[in-house]
Amino acid sequence: MKSFTYERATTPADAAGIVASNPGARFLGGGTNLLDLMKLEIETPTHLVDVQDLKLDRIEPTEAGGLRIGAFVTNTALASDERVRRDYGVLSRAIVAGASGQLRNKATTAGNLLQRTRCPYFYDTNQPCNKRKPGSGCAAIGGYSRQLAVIGSSDACIATYPGDMAVAMRVLDATVETVRADGKTRSIPIGSFHTLPGDTPERDNALDHGELITAVTLPRPVGGTHVYRKVRDRASYAFALVSVAAIVQRDGSGRAAFGGVAHRPWRVEAAEAAMPRGAVEMSNAVFADARPTDDNAFKIPLATRTLAAVLAEVKP
Amino acid sequence: MGSETFQLSRREMLMSSATTAAVSSFASETAEAAPPVKAVPTYKVAMTVNGASQTLTLDPRTTLLDALREHLHLTGTKKGCDHGQCGACTVIVNGERINACLSLAVQHQGDAVTTIEGLGTPERLHPMQAAFVKHDGYQCGYCTPGQICSAVSVLEEIKRGIPSHAQADLMAAPKPTGAEMRERMSGNICRCGAYSNIVDAMADVAGARA
Numbered sequence: 001m002k003s004f005t006y007e008r009a010t011t012p013a014d015a016a017g018i019v020a021s022n023p024g025a026r027f028l029g030g031g032t033n034l035l036d037l038m039k040l041e042i043e044t045p046t047h048l049v050d051v052q053d054l055k056l057d058r059i060e061p062t063e064a065g066g067l068r069i070g071a072f073v074t075n076t077a078l079a080s081d082e083r084v085r086r087d088y089g090v091l092s093r094a095i096v097a098g099a100s101g102q103l104r105n106k107a108t109t110a111g112n113l114l115q116r117t118r119c120p121y122f123y124d125t126n127q128p129c130n131k132r133k134p135g136s137g138c139a140a141i142g143g144y145s146r147q148l149a150v151i152g153s154s155d156a157c158i159a160t161y162p163g164d165m166a167v168a169m170r171v172l173d174a175t176v177e178t179v180r181a182d183g184k185t186r187s188i189p190i191g192s193f194h195t196l197p198g199d200t201p202e203r204d205n206a207l208d209h210g211e212l213i214t215a216v217t218l219p220r221p222v223g224g225t226h227v228y229r230k231v232r233d234r235a236s237y238a239f240a241l242v243s244v245a246a247i248v249q250r251d252g253s254g255r256a257a258f259g260g261v262a263h264r265p266w267r268v269e270a271a272e273a274a275m276p277r278g279a280v281e282m283s284n285a286v287f288a289d290a291r292p293t294d295d296n297a298f299k300i301p302l303a304t305r306t307l308a309a310v311l312a313e314v315k316p
Numbered sequence: 317m318g319s320e321t322f323q324l325s326r327r328e329m330l331m332s333s334a335t336t337a338a339v340s341s342f343a344s345e346t347a348e349a350a351p352p353v354k355a356v357p358t359y360k361v362a363m364t365v366n367g368a369s370q371t372l373t374l375d376p377r378t379t380l381l382d383a384l385r386e387h388l389h390l391t392g393t394k395k396g397c398d399h400g401q402c403g404a405c406t407v408i409v410n411g412e413r414i415n416a417c418l419s420l421a422v423q424h425q426g427d428a429v430t431t432i433e434g435l436g437t438p439e440r441l442h443p444m445q446a447a448f449v450k451h452d453g454y455q456c457g458y459c460t461p462g463q464i465c466s467a468v469s470v471l472e473e474i475k476r477g478i479p480s481h482a483q484a485d486l487m488a489a490p491k492p493t494g495a496e497m498r499e500r501m502s503g504n505i506c507r508c509g510a511y512s513n514i515v516d517a518m519a520d521v522a523g524a525r526a
Contacts, residue, residue, distance in 0.1 A: 001377045003354075003356055003357070003375075003377065004376060004377070005357050005376070006357075006359060006376040006420070006422050028420075028423070030419075031418060031419055031420060031423065032400060032415070032418045032419075035379070035418050035419070035420065036399050036400060036418060039398065039399065048376070048420075050422075050423060052423065076412070076478060079478075079479055080476075080477065080478050080479060085479060085486040085487055086486075086487060089486050092479055092486055093481075093486070096479055096480050096481045096483075097481050099503075100400075100403065100502055100503020100504075101413060101466070101469070101470065101473065101480075101500050101501075101502075101503055102400070102403060102406055102413050102414050102415045102466065102503045103400060103415065103418075103503065105412040105413060105414050106414045106415070106418065106419065235499075235502075236481065236498075236499050236502035237502040237503055
C-alpha cells in the first residue's frame with residue numbers, strides 16, 4: 001500500500017473542501033472496498049478524509065412521506081430498519097443478498113453506491129484496463145468476459161456495476177444528495193447517478209472530485225410486492241450474474257431493474273408497460289440493444305427467466 | 317506500553333542499514349535532483365481491546381488486524397486472505413463483527429474491540445468455544461478464531477432481529493435455524509470443511525437444532 005496521510009473531517013462541507021483542493025485525496029467511509037483496492041495499488045490516494053464524524057448516520061422521514069438515509073448508515077442498519085423492511089422491502093432484500101455479515105456491518109450507504117467494478121482485468125494491474133489506466137486498452141474485450149456487461153457497454157469498457165443495493169434504489173426512484181466544497185447541494189436521480197462507460201470508463205458516476213454524498217432519499221412508498229432475486233455461482237457471498245429488483249402491483253403492473261448486466265443498474269421504464277404481458281415481452285424490450293460477448297450471452301435468457309420467476313412468485 | 321515493546325531483529329537491522337546505505341549513495345550522486353526522503357506520518361489512536369485501554373502510534377496504513385497482531389501481539393485473530401474474502405480476521409467492534417483486515421486502525425479511535433482472546437480463556441471458555449470443542453468444529457484451527465467471533469455475533473444478530481437472505485418474511489423475527497446460520501456464516505471460509513460441525517456447535521449454543 002502506498003503511503004498516505006489521514007484526517008477526520010468535522011462537517012460535510014469541510015470534508016468536500018479538503019478533498020476538492022487535493023487531487024490525491026479521497027473520502028474514507030467504511031473502507032471495505034477502498035482498502036482492498038489500496039492494498040492492490042489499484043487506488044493510490046495520498047490523503048484520506050474520514051467521514052465517520054459527520055453525523056450522517058441517521059434514517060429520517062422526509063416531508064414528502066419518504067425516507068432520508070444518511071450516507072454513513074451501514075448496510076446492516078439500513079436493511080434492518082423497520083420502515084425499510086415494511087415499506088421498501090426490495091431494498092432490505094437487495095442488501096442482505098450482497099456481501100457477508102461482516103462487510104455489511106462496516107459498509108456504508110454512500111460507499112456501496114461508489115464501490116468499483118469487480119472486472120478481473122480492472123483488478124489485475126498487469127493487464128490493460130481503460131477504467132484503471134485510461135487509454136491503456138481493455139483486456140476484457142476478447143478476454144474472459146463471463147461476468148461482464150451485456151448492454152450499455154462501449155468499445156473501451158465492458159465492466160459491470162457490481163452492487164445489489166443500487167439496483168433496488170433504481171427501482172425505488174431514489175435520489176442521491178450531495179454537497180460540494182462551496183456548500184452548494186445537488187440532488188441526482190439514481191438513474192443518472194451511475195454513468196455508462198462510453199469513452200470515459202474511468203468515470204463510474206456523475207460526481208465531481210470532492211463532491212460528497214450526504215444522503216439517499218426514497219420517495220413515498222408505492223406499495224406492491226417487493227422482490228429481489230439474485231442468481232449467482234454460489235448460494236451466498238457472491239456477486240450477481242443477473243439480479244432482478246421488482247415491485248409488482250396487484251393488477252400485474254410494476255417496475256423492474258436488472259443488476260449484473262451493465263455499467264449501472266439497468267432499468268428501461270418504457271419496457272415496464274409490457275410487464276403484465278409477461279417476462280419474455282418485457283425482457284425483449286429491456287435488452288433490445290444488448291451487445292453480449294460469446295462468454296456472457298447466457299445472461300440475456302437468464303435475465304428473462306429470472307424475471308419470469310419473479311413474476312410467477314408474486315402472482316396472487 | 318508493555319505490550320508494544322519493539323525489538324529490532326539482526327535481520328531487520330541489516331536490512332535497514334542496507335537501505336540507508338543505498339539511499340545515501342543515491343543522494344550523493346544526484347544531489348540536486350533527489351527529493352528529501354519523507355518521513356512516514358504516524359497517528360496516535362486509543363481504543364479498548366478486550367477491556368484494556370491501549371494507545372498506539374501507527375502508520376495510517378496499519379489495519380486493525382495488523383495493529384492487533386503485530387503491535388498488541390494478540391495473534392489469536394488470523395490473517396487469511398487480507399482482502400475480506402475469508403473471514404479469518406473477524407473481530408467484534410462496538411458489538412458488531414467486522415473484517416479487521418479491511419479497516420484501518422486509525423478509524424477505531426475510542427472503539428471497543430473484542431478478539432478471540434477476550435471471549436474466553438483456556439480455563440473459562442466462552443460457551444461458543446466449548447461448543448466448537450464438543451462438536452469438533454475445526455480441523456487445522458486457522459479459521460476458528462474468526463468462525464467463533466462470527467458465530468457469537470450471528471446469534472446476537474438473530475436475537476436483535478437483523479434480517480438475512482434466508483428469511484422468508486422480512487417482518488418476522490428471525491430464528492436460529494440451520495438455514496439462517498449457514499447463510500449468516502457465509503463470510504467465514506473453512507478450508508478443512510468443518511461447516512456442518514460449526515452449525516451443530518452454533519445450534520447447541522442457541523438451544524436449537526441445526
